[in-house]
Amino acid sequence: xWVIYTLNGLYFAALLFLISLxxxxxxxxxxxxxxxxxxxxxxxxxIAAWVIIAIGMxxxxxxxxxxxxxxxxxxxIVGFLMEKSxxxxxxxxxxxYQLLLTFGVLMLLEDVIKMIWGGQAYxxxxxxxxxxxxxxxxxxxxxxxxxVMAIALIAGLFIxxxxxxxxxxxxxxxxxxxxxxxxxxxxxxxxxxxxxxxLGSGLAGLAGALVVPTTPALLGFGHEPLILGFIVxxxxxxxxxxxxxxxxxxxxxxxxxxxxxxxxxxxxxxxLIAGIxxxxxxxxxxxx
Amino acid sequence: MGLxxxxxxxxxxxxxxxxxxxxxxPRMLSIHDxxxxxxxxxxxxxxxxxxxxxGYTGLLSxxxxxxxxxxxYSVAMIAKYLPQAYSLEILIPASLFFSLILSIIFGFxxxxxxxxxxxxxxxxxxxxxxxxxxxxYHITGGSDGLRVPLPTLxxxxxxxxxxxxxxxxxxxxxxxxxxxxxxxxxxGIVSSPFGxxxxxxxxxxxxxxxxxxxxxxxxxxxxxxxxxxxxxxxALWTFVNGHVTADLSHWxxxxxxxxxxxxxxxxxFEGPIIxxxxxxxxxxxxxxxxxxxxxxxxxxxxxxxxxxPNGVAGAVxxxxxxxxxxTN
Numbered sequence: 001x002w003v004i005y006t007l008n009g010l011y012f013a014a015l016l017f018l019i020s021l022x023x024x025x026x027x028x029x030x031x032x033x034x035x036x037x038x039x040x041x042x043x044x045x046x047i048a049a050w051v052i053i054a055i056g057m058x059x060x061x062x063x064x065x066x067x068x069x070x071x072x073x074x075x076x077i078v079g080f081l082m083e084k085s086x087x088x089x090x091x092x093x094x095x096x097y098q099l100l101l102t103f104g105v106l107m108l109l110e111d112v113i114k115m116i117w118g119g120q121a122y123x124x125x126x127x128x129x130x131x132x133x134x135x136x137x138x139x140x141x142x143x144x145x146x147x148v149m150a151i152a153l154i155a156g157l158f159i160x161x162x163x164x165x166x167x168x169x170x171x172x173x174x175x176x177x178x179x180x181x182x183x184x185x186x187x188x189x190x191x192x193x194x195x196x197x198x199l200g201s202g203l204a205g206l207a208g209a210l211v212v213p214t215t216p217a218l219l220g221f222g223h224e225p226l227i228l229g230f231i232v233x234x235x236x237x238x239x240x241x242x243x244x245x246x247x248x249x250x251x252x253x254x255x256x257x258x259x260x261x262x263x264x265x266x267x268x269x270x271x272l273i274a275g276i277x278x279x280x281x282x283x284x285x286x287x288x
Numbered sequence: 289m290g291l292x293x294x295x296x297x298x299x300x301x302x303x304x305x306x307x308x309x310x311x312x313x314p315r316m317l318s319i320h321d322x323x324x325x326x327x328x329x330x331x332x333x334x335x336x337x338x339x340x341x342x343g344y345t346g347l348l349s350x351x352x353x354x355x356x357x358x359x360x361y362s363v364a365m366i367a368k369y370l371p372q373a374y375s376l377e378i379l380i381p382a383s384l385f386f387s388l389i390l391s392i393i394f395g396f397x398x399x400x401x402x403x404x405x406x407x408x409x410x411x412x413x414x415x416x417x418x419x420x421x422x423x424x425y426h427i428t429g430g431s432d433g434l435r436v437p438l439p440t441l442x443x444x445x446x447x448x449x450x451x452x453x454x455x456x457x458x459x460x461x462x463x464x465x466x467x468x469x470x471x472x473x474x475x476g477i478v479s480s481p482f483g484x485x486x487x488x489x490x491x492x493x494x495x496x497x498x499x500x501x502x503x504x505x506x507x508x509x510x511x512x513x514x515x516x517x518x519x520x521x522x523a524l525w526t527f528v529n530g531h532v533t534a535d536l537s538h539w540x541x542x543x544x545x546x547x548x549x550x551x552x553x554x555x556x557f558e559g560p561i562i563x564x565x566x567x568x569x570x571x572x573x574x575x576x577x578x579x580x581x582x583x584x585x586x587x588x589x590x591x592x593x594x595x596x597p598n599g600v601a602g603a604v605x606x607x608x609x610x611x612x613x614x615t616n
Binding site: 027035086097099100103105106109112223233264265267271278279282 | 342348400401403408412415420424543547579580581590
């Protein structure tokens with residue numbers, strides 16, 4: 001059974017990595033903690049479920065997996081609109097206003113989701129069922145979970161290469177290190193911030209879309225991932241990509257083994273471990 | 289503050305007039321409106337406590353629902369497990385005690401940080417309490433919550449009396465009394481040397497430390513006091529509501545506390561009280577008229593952040609100074 005628990009841990013970690021990566025990019029580059037991040041995740045889940053249900057079995061199976069990208073696209077678009085219309089005015093404001101604004105957006109988006117998709121659950125398990133199961137060391141394991149891990153790995157590598165090798169990535173890192181200096185060097189802060197916000201939002205949407213074949217999309221879908229994403233960010237350190245990776249693995253494994261061994265207190269256990277890490281290392285594992 | 293100073297300061301005369309007006313509220317409002325007003329008063333106490341941390345110490349906690357829940361659950365748990373001690377004069381100190389304990393534990397972890405880290409940490413810890421309240425079904429009632437019966441007060445029993453009658457009679461005056469005491473105590477705290485030290489920490493941490501203020505310890509004290517006030521508000525709230533659920537410790541509820549404080553204006557002492565009242569009515573109005581009440585509340589919040597950053601009280605007071613300038 002330990003093989004399965006380990007794989008489940010990796011699967012949880014993969015999803016959390018996508019969520020907290022987005023949260024961390026936005027936090028690092030813009031200094032804003034996006035409380036509406038969970039809603040973007042939910043939007044990604046709903047649109048993917050909706051598209052999969054709408055096109056059903058009419059398309060070749062390969063295309064079904066491409067539709068999962070709809071979550072990334074729509075969440076990115078919502079993120080774009082959000083940044084252009086509201087977040088933009090918040091860079092010079094104090095923390096209270098930044099947090100409350102995203103809290104307002106969260107409430108707004110929750111009800112927009114309710115208006116569009118109503119209160120019912122959306123089942124879209126086709127991509128999950130189609131992949132079937134594989135045999136791993138004598139245990140049967142859904143192939144789809146492995147697919148999710150692969151996607152998260154690719155996304156992580158992509159972001160890492162992007163941030164360390166491309167000019168755009170280096171500019172984003174420059175902003176996160178010293179916003180004022182970056183402006184002084186002539187970087188177009190506004191455009192880059194929009195880009196970072198869209199990227200972060202898209203990653204949340206992608207995570208939501210990847211989840212929806214395994215669990216139905218419901219109202220309040222993004223609440224728990226948001227909190228887990230926060231724990232990852234806090235444990236890993238604010239604005240650190242390495243921290244997001246290690247934090248996700250830690251939270252993922254704690255969850256998977258916690259569910260297996262102490263199902264009642266799996267979530268409190270997670271908080272306990274996070275609390276101990278913070279008391280020992282207040283700035284998080286890889287915090288600056 | 290001496291009597292002479294009080295008579296010189298028109299502020300205290302206004303407070304007194306408002307207090308006298310509040311005494312007659314049960315005769316003026318219908319029972320439904322009165323209940324709403326009582327919700328408002330309990331949240332006003334919460335707002336007073338919360339603002340000591342936000343407005344005076346400069347720490348934004350997104351997890352104060354935890355202390356609200358601590359106060360509320362102390363009442364509900366005593367009702368369930370210690371019914372012989374179920375009377376207001378024991379319940380109030382008990383809820384103060386438990387919210388104090390919780391805020392010492394959580395505060396100790398949180399005050400090592402400031403700004404955004406403090407906020408996320410406070411939020412995560414409140415979710416820890418939420419997870420416990422939610423999961424330990426056999427003790428806390430889980431998602432069903434716990435029912436809260438009517439308490440006794442100094443031997444007075446309210447058996448056979450229905451909740452609305454209880455709320456419009458004795459309990460209203462009890463609530464008003466506790467609110468007035470909390471108001472005076474908080475007023476005393478913010479104008480004491482301790483309160484000034486907190487404001488110094490808020491304005492410049494390094495300077496405060498240099499003049500010998502023990503920053504982290506003072507932050508913890510502020511956290512504790514604020515937690516106790518919020519817990520007191522939570523305890524008083526349970527009797528009005530009659531039911532507690534784990535949602536009280538959820539961070540969205542904490543967000544509503546922040547919202548109220550901002551709505552009234554956290555730069556002004558009375559701001560959170562006004563904010564609590566307006567928020568209570570706004571939320572009920574929105575919930576009564578549309579199923580998309582979160583949309584209304586969220587949109588209001590966004591507008592507020594963009595155009596009224598100092599809240600309603602802030603806007604009124606700046607308008608007042610403008611009018612004064614013109615007449616002079």
